[in-house]
Amino acid sequence: MKRALVVVDVQNDFCEGGSLAVAGGAEVAHRIGELLHHWTEKLPQAPSYDAAVATRDHHIDPGDHFSKEPDFVDSWPAHCVVGTDGEAFHPNLDPQPFDAVFLKGEHAAAYSGFEGVCAEGTGLADWLRSHEITHLDVCGIATDYCVRATALDAVRNGFETTLLESMCAGVAPESTKAALAEMTDAGVRIS
């Protein structure tokens, strides 16, 4: 059994001060940074990950994913535009020792990290399989959108999947609650 950490979209635009800020985003970035610190320093409380990867929303022209009058369900204010500071990892996410980063959404909405590709052009599922990963811990922003879609795709792709709930932040309480129930029903373990 090999386990990987999947860090979803911990980017400036999704944290306080960003164009699509999720309350608690900066704190989530800090907590994941601590987890990564424990792992890289092999501290006693460190999780035993065989790899850590990240996903990033990476928009050039994603069509109706962006709107000047967003409904905050299917359309959103412009965010994570390639070449802007909003697209960068939040500085609280420190260190950033990722084995690969998967970019998604250049020309269309892409909520799931499994839609992303890394610098070598490999998708997340193929990358994980080529590294013999069987178990995933998923965390990041936002619980009710990209984290949800990534965790559901993880299960569909056959990975034993755990959501680290304390290291996630959601856009809205109701949709976050619904997403947690949906993930549980799909077989995601909530930790």
Ligand SMILES: [Zn+2]
């Ligand atoms: Zn987006």
